[in-house]
Amino acid sequence: MYRILLVDDEPNILSALRRLLAAREADAGPIVEIFTSPREALARASEVAFELVISDYRMPGMDGVAFLKAFREIQPDAVRMILSGYTDFDALMSAINEAGIYRFISKPWRDAELTAAVHQALQMRHLLVENQRLADIIRVERGKLSRQEAELRRLESESPGITKVKWGEDGSVIFDDLEEVEPTEHIEIKPLH
Incomplete structure (x- = not known):
């Protein structure tokens, strides 16, 4: 079983991609997680390992190249792909050079092309991880x-x-994202005699 992360600001695109990948890869049972927010997707990436991430190029707040660069810092072994309706050559080169993308797929995509690219990306990742x-x-x-x-x-x-x-300093684990919580009640624990 493997995990795929999909990021696009259009929920309909995410639903279509999820249906396509789940239908085509049903025998392998992929876990496909979808996010409309690149920042939420990055937070999830710090919790769970993904074999493949596919991101839209143009999204509000953070473009696909910036998202995939940040994602690569968290999970360098995941394969990164961009899916976009824009075929800007400079953007494509930036994605390849800065984010290390494996493949750029144009919207609207052809189902066979997308599923073949996903299959090839997952095979390549498996080989790279095994070689490492x-x-x-x-x-x-x-x-x-x-x-x-x-x-x-x-x-x-x-x-x-x-x-x-x-x-x-006292050996405790520090969590950055948790707020300081005041204890609501003090409980004294006495040893049993």
Whole structure:
């Protein structure tokens, strides 16, 4: 099973893409998550690993290149694609160079072309991840990478952000997105005799 993230400011496009990918890839059982907000999609990407992300190019607040660049910082192993009704050559080159996109697909898309591109992207990602895993095994055997570093890489690829924990001076874990909460009641715990 694999996860696909779709980002577009048009809900109808997202629904059509979700139906297409779920219908064409039903045997593999993909999990397809959709977002109209690039910022919400980035927040989700820091929680769950995706094999593939497809983004619209023109969206309010953040264009597809900026979104995919930020996404790549969180999940460098995910394959990135842009889907757009605009065929601006400069935008395409920017997407390739800055965001490292795998493929640019024009709107309106042809179903067969899109599903073939998704299939190829997922196959390529599988090969890249497997090559990285095998290279890490060789690095461990040659003493150029510790087993702990290899395991941290594996964990980070499965659960983005898991290895980037902020620790307090007292050994507590610091969560940036949580507000300070005042305790509503003080409970004293007494040891049992």
